[in-house]
Amino acid sequence: MTTAMSLALSISLLGAAGAPPKSPPKKTFESDVLKTAKGDITLTFIGHGTLMLKFNDKVVHIDPVGQYADYAKLPKADLILVTHEHGDHLDARAIEQISTDKTEIVLTAACQAQLKKGTVMKNGDKSTAAGFAIEAVPAYNVKHTRPGGAPFHPKGAGNGYVIACGETRIYVAGDTENIPEMAALKDIHVAFLPMNLPYTMTPEMVAEAAKTFTPKILYPYHYGKTDAKVLADLLKAEKDIEVRIRQMQ
């Protein structure tokens, strides 16, 4: 996102603490339930790049941001994953609202510098948190840059995460393009790939990304005004990939 947008977002989030937000967050969200041999996985589509995942009795919040939900009313987190420090992904207040003394937080170095807590994972790190095997994978821009040439998301700063729910591996890509590292992803059951412009991928780039690691289910997310149906058309011939379009606000 641009600095101007980032500022605007910080101001609106600050405003939300003391004044009514301009557009109140949604109260109900779409969810999908995946039945697995190790238990049900419920994926809840909060908005933009923000997700909630439940696996058996464990709750994972991904990039919780108060602009998209009233976190005082959502389940407390066993695990919080933050992909990067931009205002549409890192929100200290939302994190506070869903944290207990048992909540584990996994984030990037820049997020930890702001939040002053949590466990840093770098690209390539593997760990276990709240009983979930987690892999941090790269997320960055190659083509899409700011006017001066700097990528919106520089290599090494942000994380995507692969979260194992039993044997079901869920890839939440963060803000990225179709980078070569994606070809190394193995056994991805569910993938969330970002598609808002100019910050992340075009539908064509998402389609190319998906073909390199063939997720069984692909959700475009963080897609802003991009027409998600274009992606579904591009992948129509790929019988091994089911594109699911959900309302991400």
Ligand SMILES: [Zn+2]
């Ligand atoms: Zn973003």
